[in-house]
Amino acid sequence: MKTLLISILCSVLFISTGFSQAAEEKQRLKYEAEMETKKKEYINDFVGSIEVDDFQKEIIKQKMESYFDEYKKINLLGLREFEHKAYVQKLDDTHFVDLKAMITEKQMGQIMDALKGKWSHSDEKKKKKKEKKRKKKKNKS
Incomplete structure (x- = not known):
């Protein structure tokens, strides 16, 4: 009888941990997919600007x-x-070597700012909005 109870208890524990691991894995995959879409959106917004x-x-x-x-x-x-930090610095130095020959230093700085999280899509929208207002004011005058 003791053996039966112990085996039932162990099987319940193993099954419950298996279900929780499956749920965690499902949640992790969902999070990774969400982060991938945010990454693509961020890159597309930046490249568009x-x-x-x-x-x-x-x-x-x-x-x-x-x-x-x-x-x-x-x-x-x-x-x-x-x-x-050393690995990231090496990546920063070597990854964009061929791209540096194609674009200006200012544009390369914008790319590095975007990679480091210093670029904000909302900032770009604000700048464009201000620019439109200035043009409208200038045209009215």
Whole structure:
């Protein structure tokens, strides 16, 4: 009888942990998919705001996506802070070498700001709105 109760208890525990792990995995996959869509939206918004031709926009978009993928890989390594910073700095220095030849230094600075989280889509909208107001005022005068 004791053996039966112990085996039932153990099976219930194993089954419940299995269900909770499946739920956690499902939640993690949902979170990753959501983050992927936000990343693509962020990149598309940024690339739409930068003033370059369509070919350069496509290359910038691809480079930014691959940069974020490499950055994610670095984060998954579980390095110490100073090692992490060194890897990220190396990534920053080497990942956009070929792109630097195609665009201006100002545009490269905008890209790096966007990668580091210093670019905000709402800031760009505000600037464009102010610019439109100025043009309308100027045209009325």
